[in-house]
Amino acid sequence: MSKENKGIGFFERYLTIWVTLCIIAGIAIGQWIPAVPETLGKWEYANVSIPIAVLIWLMIYPMMLKVDFQSVRNVGKRPKGILITCVTNWLIKPFTMFGIAWFFFFVVFKTFIPTALADQYLAGAVLLGAAPCTAMVFVWSYLTKGDAAYTLVQVAVNDLIILVAYVPIVGFLLGIGGIAIPWATLILSVVLFVVIPLVAGIITRILVVRRYGIDYFNTVFVNKFNKWTIIGLLLTLIILFSFQGKTILSNPFHIVLIAVPLILQTFLIFFITYGWAKAWKLPHNVAAPAGMIGASNFFELSVAVAISLFGVQSGAALATVVGVLVEVPVMLTLVKIANNTRKYFKN
Secondary structure, eight states, rough: OOOOTTTTTTHHHHHHHHHHHHHHHHHHHHHHHHHHHHHHTTEEEEEEEEEEHHHHHHHHHHHTTHHHHHHHGGGGGSSSHHHHHHHHHIIIIHHHHHHHHHHHIITTTTTTTHHOOOOOOHHHHHHHHHHOOOOOOHHHHHHHTTOHHHHHHHHHHHHHHHHHHHHHHHHHHHTTTOOOOOOHHHHHHIIIIHHHHHHHHHHHHHHHHHHHHHHHHHIIHHHHHHHHHHHHHHHHHHHHHHHHHHHHHHHHHHHHHHHHHHHHHHHHHHHHHHHHHHHOOOHHHHHHHHHHHSSSSSSHHHHHHHHHHHHSSHHHHHHHHHHHHHHHHHHHHHHHHHHHGGGGGGO
């Protein structure tokens, strides 16, 4: 096994393949067994799909278990890396995502994408851009030999910021794009898919650590949930694409069109963050994870909010799912770049 694949699980390593298979399975179900999406579509509350909500909790809860918010106390000891991450994630990334996506969907690809659908794709891109990565960054940090403790601090700080910044930033950018903002649903989505899993994760962590110790929690308990995150994601995608089948079959080229600005944004943010860390003479084991946090997305949250705001059959939901499709291969490319440029940093 290569160094780059060491530490990344079987499902995570081939996530793009699984996502592709789920796309095929979902489309097939939507076309040949339409009773499935029709039935699932009836199970909603306040515009939130109950089956998908359960699956998304299945994805996000294990991530929240891994976040130790006590580590936030260590922020003041090495503030530069945290400052770079926070500024990039919250003052740069959402706005560059909006700008790049708008330029491609409304200018470059104008002849290929109807305006109404472009609005939806833009909304999905905004939802992705405003949600920096959480749990998966631990994998990218490991593959670049990052400082695990400092990565944990960066993730914890970003999760705290998501609680207060995600809704206003998304609302502001959607408003600029001329997209109607269902504020109640947006706030409800963050409560459902961030606050509740976060509180559940914190309570679980406290109870398990208190009873069995931190070593058991980190080496045994958390690992029991590893596969559930990916299983929840894949089942969500099958349901999503069972609803999206007709749209995709009539516009298969749109997946490529959506992927272009998402990939460009990912590389741009990585090099902004990574280059800034280099300019500030941060060690590579801090710079690389910082770049990874900025470049990748909390796609579980983005998918959840897109479904809640715009529905499972929306272009916004499709755009966030394309984000899942391109995430792993692009991030592994950035891991290679980070590892190949390690010599330019003073460790």
